[in-house]
Amino acid sequence: MKNQLGRNRKNLLHKKFRWSEFLAEKLITLTAFISFVFIVLIFIFVFREAAPIFSSEEKKVSLIQAGEVQETYGDVEENNSPITSNQTSALETSGSEGDASLSNLTGTEWQPVSEVPKYGLLPLILGSLKVTLIAIFLAAPIAILAALFTAMFAPRWAKELLKPAIEILAGFPSVVIGFFALIVLATFVQNLFGFEYRLNAFVGGLAMSLAVIPIVFTISEDALTAVPKHLSEASLALGATKWQTALFVVLPAATPGIFAAILLGIGRAFGETMIVLMATGNAAIFSTQIVEPVRTMSATIGAEMAEVVFGETHYNVLFLIGALLFLFTFTLNAIAEIFIRQRLMKKFSGN
Amino acid sequence: MENKNTKIITKQLNLFYGSKQALKNISLGIFEHKVTALIGPSGCGKSTFLRSLNRMNDLIENTRTEGTVEIDNVNIYQNGIDVVELRKKVGMIFQKSNPFPKSIYENVAYGPRINGVKDKDILEETVERSLKQSALWDEVKDDLKKSGLALSGGQQQRLCIARALAVNPEILLMDEPASALDPIATAKIEELIYELKENYTIVIVTHNMQQAARVSDYTAFFYIGELIEYDLTKTIFTMPKKKQTEDYITGRFG
Amino acid sequence: MKNKFLGSSITTLSALSALIIVLAVVVVMGEIMLGGWSTLTWEFLTGAPKEGMTSGGIFPAIFGTFLLVIIMSIIGVPVGTITAIYLSEYASQKSFLARMIRFAVNTLAGVPAIVFGLFGLGFFIQFVGSGIDKTFYGTQLKWGQPNILWASVTMALLTLPVVIVSVEEAIKTVPRELREASLALGATKLQTIWKVVLPNSITGILTGGILAVSRGAGEVAPILFTGAAYFLPHLPTELSDQFMELGYHIYIMSTQSPDVEATRGIQYATTLVLLLLTFGLNFSAIFLRYKLRSRAIR
Numbered sequence: 001m002k003n004q005l006g007r008n009r010k011n012l013l014h015k016k017f018r019w020s021e022f023l024a025e026k027l028i029t030l031t032a033f034i035s036f037v038f039i040v041l042i043f044i045f046v047f048r049e050a051a052p053i054f055s056s057e058e059k060k061v062s063l064i065q066a067g068e069v070q071e072t073y074g075d076v077e078e079n080n081s082p083i084t085s086n087q088t089s090a091l092e093t094s095g096s097e098g099d100a101s102l103s104n105l106t107g108t109e110w111q112p113v114s115e116v117p118k119y120g121l122l123p124l125i126l127g128s129l130k131v132t133l134i135a136i137f138l139a140a141p142i143a144i145l146a147a148l149f150t151a152m153f154a155p156r157w158a159k160e161l162l163k164p165a166i167e168i169l170a171g172f173p174s175v176v177i178g179f180f181a182l183i184v185l186a187t188f189v190q191n192l193f194g195f196e197y198r199l200n201a202f203v204g205g206l207a208m209s210l211a212v213i214p215i216v217f218t219i220s221e222d223a224l225t226a227v228p229k230h231l232s233e234a235s236l237a238l239g240a241t242k243w244q245t246a247l248f249v250v251l252p253a254a255t256p257g258i259f260a261a262i263l264l265g266i267g268r269a270f271g272e273t274m275i276v277l278m279a280t281g282n283a284a285i286f287s288t289q290i291v292e293p294v295r296t297m298s299a300t301i302g303a304e305m306a307e308v309v310f311g312e313t314h315y316n317v318l319f320l321i322g323a324l325l326f327l328f329t330f331t332l333n334a335i336a337e338i339f340i341r342q343r344l345m346k347k348f349s350g351n
Numbered sequence: 352m353e354n355k356n357t358k359i360i361t362k363q364l365n366l367f368y369g370s371k372q373a374l375k376n377i378s379l380g381i382f383e384h385k386v387t388a389l390i391g392p393s394g395c396g397k398s399t400f401l402r403s404l405n406r407m408n409d410l411i412e413n414t415r416t417e418g419t420v421e422i423d424n425v426n427i428y429q430n431g432i433d434v435v436e437l438r439k440k441v442g443m444i445f446q447k448s449n450p451f452p453k454s455i456y457e458n459v460a461y462g463p464r465i466n467g468v469k470d471k472d473i474l475e476e477t478v479e480r481s482l483k484q485s486a487l488w489d490e491v492k493d494d495l496k497k498s499g500l501a502l503s504g505g506q507q508q509r510l511c512i513a514r515a516l517a518v519n520p521e522i523l524l525m526d527e528p529a530s531a532l533d534p535i536a537t538a539k540i541e542e543l544i545y546e547l548k549e550n551y552t553i554v555i556v557t558h559n560m561q562q563a564a565r566v567s568d569y570t571a572f573f574y575i576g577e578l579i580e581y582d583l584t585k586t587i588f589t590m591p592k593k594k595q596t597e598d599y600i601t602g603r604f605g
Numbered sequence: 606m607k608n609k610f611l612g613s614s615i616t617t618l619s620a621l622s623a624l625i626i627v628l629a630v631v632v633v634m635g636e637i638m639l640g641g642w643s644t645l646t647w648e649f650l651t652g653a654p655k656e657g658m659t660s661g662g663i664f665p666a667i668f669g670t671f672l673l674v675i676i677m678s679i680i681g682v683p684v685g686t687i688t689a690i691y692l693s694e695y696a697s698q699k700s701f702l703a704r705m706i707r708f709a710v711n712t713l714a715g716v717p718a719i720v721f722g723l724f725g726l727g728f729f730i731q732f733v734g735s736g737i738d739k740t741f742y743g744t745q746l747k748w749g750q751p752n753i754l755w756a757s758v759t760m761a762l763l764t765l766p767v768v769i770v771s772v773e774e775a776i777k778t779v780p781r782e783l784r785e786a787s788l789a790l791g792a793t794k795l796q797t798i799w800k801v802v803l804p805n806s807i808t809g810i811l812t813g814g815i816l817a818v819s820r821g822a823g824e825v826a827p828i829l830f831t832g833a834a835y836f837l838p839h840l841p842t843e844l845s846d847q848f849m850e851l852g853y854h855i856y857i858m859s860t861q862s863p864d865v866e867a868t869r870g871i872q873y874a875t876t877l878v879l880l881l882l883t884f885g886l887n888f889s890a891i892f893l894r895y896k897l898r899s900r901a902i903r
Binding site: 018020021024025027028029031032033034035036038039041042045046048049141142143144145146148149150152153154158161162164165166167168169171172173174175176177178179180182183184210213217241243244246247264267270271272273274277278298301302305306310318319322325326329330332333337 | 608611612613615616618619620621622623625626627629630633634636637640684687688690691692695696702705706708709710711712713715716717718719720721722723724726727728731732762765766769793794795819822823824825826829830852853855856859860869872873876879880883884887891
Binding site: 405407410412435436437438439442443445447449450451452461462465466511514515518 | 796
C-alpha cells in the first residue's frame with residue numbers, strides 16, 4: 001500500500017542543508033542592510049566633506065572664474081536694487097579663499113566669493129527660518145482645518161473632491177511649484193500688496209505652503225480619524241453638537257498627532273530646495289523683514305555647489321550647511337516619531 | 352485495546368505563548384489509520400495541540416515547547432529535525448479553506464512542484480489521483496484551469512484536501528475542516544474522512560460533538576490546556592469517566 | 606447665541622480651508638495647462654533645442670528623464686522589494702537588526718533631497734568615482750565627475766523608502782492562511798515567498814515602482830550637481846555621460862536662460878509635460894493601490 005501511494009520517506013532526523021535557503025536568507029538580510037549602511041554613509045560623507053573647516057590648516061588660494069554673475073532668478077529687472085548689485089559686485093572680484101573660522105561662520109554676512117570671503121551662516125539660517133515659519137503659519141491652519149472638515153463635517157462628495165486634490169498637490173514636483181511661484185504667484189502677490197521686491201521670503205513661504213499642506217493634512221487627518229469612536233459618540237450622546245464634539249473632544253484627543261504633523265511639515269519646508277531656489281530672490285540679507293529677498297540654506301547649496309572648486313573652503317562650508325540641514329530635519333522627524341508613537345500607544349491602551 | 356500501531360506519541364508536552372501556558376503536560380498516543388477527534392471548548396488548546404504535531408506553532412513568535420512529540424518513534428522537537436520534511440509527512444487542512452489564487456490544477460500541483468517534480472505526466476497523474484481521493488475529480492475534471500477560488504466553500508475545502516494529499520503525507524491534521532460549511536458539504540467531508548482513514552492517520556479538531564461521534568474512532572477532550580480524558584469515541588460519548596467531559600458532551604458548558 | 610456663531614464659523618472655516626486647497630490645485634494646474642498648451646506640439650516633444658535654446662523641442666530632456674528613472678528603478682526596485690521582504694518575512698519584530706533597518710528607512714525618507722545631492726557628490730562622485738578613476742584610468746577623469754549613473758543611484762537612494770513602504774504594505778495584504786497553506790505542504794520559506802507571497806504582491810511592487818518613478822522624475826535637487834546638464838548636443842549613450850532632464854530644464858530655463866521672457870512658452874510647456882508625466886504615474890499608482898486595497902478587504 002505504501003508503494004502504491006508512492007511513499008518513500010527518508011529519515012526525518014536527517015536535516016537537509018539547503019544551500020539556496022541559506023544563501024537567500026543571507027543575501028536578503030544583506031540587501032536589507034543597505035538602507036542602514038547608506039544612512040551611516042550619508043552621515044559620514046556629508047560631515048566628512050564639511051570637516052576640513054574645523055582643521056586649522058592653511059589652505060592655498062584658489063580662484064573662481066571672475067565675472068560669474070550670481071543669479072537672482074527671473075528677476076532681471078531687480079538687478080539694480082541696492083542689495084543685489086552690492087552682492088554682484090562682490091562676486092565679480094576674483095575670489096580668494098578666506099578661512100572659515102568660527103567667528104567667520106557665525107557672522108552676519110554671506111559673501112563666499114569675494115576678496116575676503118565671508119561665510120557667515122546667520123543670514124542663511126535666518127532665511128530658512130523665515131521661509132519655514134511663513135510656510136507653516138500659512139499651511140498648518142488650512143491643512144488642519146481641512147483635515148477636521150474631512151474627518152468631521154464633510155459630506156461624501158466633498159471628501160471625494162478633497163482627497164484626490166490633496167493627492168495631486170502632494171504629487172506636484174517641487175520644481176513645478178517653484179516655477180508657478182516664480183512666474184505667476186510672485187507677480188500676483190506683488191500687484192496685490194505692492195511689495196518692493198517681486199521675489200521675497202513671503203512669496204517663497206506662500207509657495208512652500210503648497211508643498212507642506214499635503215503632509216500636514218494627511219497626518220492630521222490620520223490622527224483625527226484615529227480618535228476612538230466611543231469618545232465622539234459619547235460626546236454626541238450627551239447632546240453636544242457636531243462642531244462642539246469636533247472642537248472639544250476630537251481635536252484635543254488628536255493633538256499629539258497634529259503636533260507631529262506640524263513638525264514634519266516644518267522639516268519638509270526646511271529641507272525643500274527648488275521652491276526657495278526659484279521663488280525667494282536668493283539674496284543673503286540678515287534681516288527679519290518678510291517681504292525682502294531671502295537666501296535659505298538649501299538654496300545656497302543648490303545655487304553654489306555647481307560652481308565651487310571641490311575641496312576648497314567654500315565647498316566645505318556648503319557641506320557644513322548640508323550637515324546642519326540633515327541634523328535639523330533628522331531631529332524634527334525623530335521628535336515627530338515620538339509623538340506619533342505616543343498617539344499609537346494611547347490608541348492601544350484605550351482599547 | 353485492539354491490535355494497532357501508535358503513530359504519534361506526545362509526552363509531557365507543554366507549550367507557552369510568551370508567559371501564557373497553552374498546553375499543560377499533554378501525553379497521548381494517536382493510532383495509525385484511525386481518526387482521532389480533539390474536542391473541547393474554545394481556547395482549550397486543541398488547535399494548539401494540533402498545530403504542534405507539524406510544528407506550525409514555530410511560525411508564531413514567542414512560543415516555547417517542552418516535552419516530546421514522537422512520530423514513528425522520532426521526536427520531532429529534537430535538534431536536527433527537518434521541519435520541511437516533517438510537514439510533507441504531516442499534512443494539514445485549515446479551518447478556513449485557503450486555496451491559492453491559482454487554478455485548480457496548479458493548487459494541487461503545488462506540492463509536487465515544490466518537491467521538484469517537473470514531468471508533466473507525473474504531475475497530471477498526481478493531480479488526478481489526489482482529486483479523486485478527495486472526491487472532487489468528477490466535479491472539476493472538465494475545468495481544471497478554473498481558479499480554485501471560483502469553487503464553492505465545500506469544494507474549496509476538498510481542493511485543499513486534494514492539495515495536501517498530493518504531497519503523499521502519512522498523517523492528516525484537520526483543524527475544524529467543516530466549521531464554515533453547510534450540512535451537505537459537511538456530510539461530504541465527513542464521508543471523505545471515513546474513506547481517507549484507510550490510508551492515512553487523521554487527527555481532527557472539531558467543535559461539533561455529533562461530528563466527533565460520527566467520524567472518529569478515538570476522542571480526546573481538552574479543557575484549559577489540559578487533556579482531561581482520552582478514550583475510544585464510543586466510551587467518551589457513552590460513559591465518560593470525568594465529570595467535566597460529561598458536562599461538556601451533554602452541552603452543560605462550552 | 607454666541608455658541609451658535611462659534612459653531613457655524615468653525616464649520617465654515619474648515620470648509621473654506623478645504624476649498625482653498627482644491628482651488629490652489631485647480632489654479633496651478635489650470636495656469637500650467639493654459640500656459641503650456643499652445644507650445645506643446647509633436648515637434649516640441651520630439652525635437653532638440655535650437656538657436657541657443659530659445660526655440661525647438663525638449664526631446665533630450667524627456668529622454669534623459671526616462672533614462673534616469675529607468676536606471677534608478679533597475680537599482681532601487683529590487684533593493685526596495687528585497688528589503689520589504691526582509692522586514693515582513695524574515696525579521697522578527699523585536700530583532701535589533703530589523704529595528705535598525707526600519708529606523709534607517711524612516712530616516713532615509715526624511716533626509717532633504719538636497720542632502721542626497723550632496724551625498725551623491727561627496728560619496729559617489731568624489732569617493733567611488735574618483736576611486737575608480739585612480740585605480741583604472743590613471744589621471745583620466747571618467748567616473749569621478751557628474752554623470753547619469755551617479756544621478757540615478759542618488760535618486761534610487763532617495764526613492765528607496767517609497768518602494769519599501771509600498772511593497773511592505775502589499776505583502777501585508779497577502780493572507781497568513783496562504784503562507785500557512787504553503788508551509789504546511791512542506792514548502793520552504795524561500796519557496797513560499799517566491800511562489801505565494803511575491804506573486805500576490807506584484808501590484809504593490811508595481812505601485813511602489815511607479816510612485817518611485819514619479820518621485821524621481823519630479824525631484825531636481827539631487828541631480829543639480831550629480832549629473833544633470835544645461836544643454837548637451839548629443840543624447841547620453843554611456844553611463845558616464847551627463848544628461849538633460851525635464852525638471853532641471855524647467856529650473857534652468859526659467860532662472861538662467863539669457864532671455865527668460867522669450868522662452869516662456871518653452872518653460873510652460875516643459876512644466877506641463879513634467880506635470881502630465883507625474884500626474885499620469887501617480888494616477889496609475891492610485892488606481893493600482895485602490896485595486897490592492899479592495900483585495901485586502903475581500
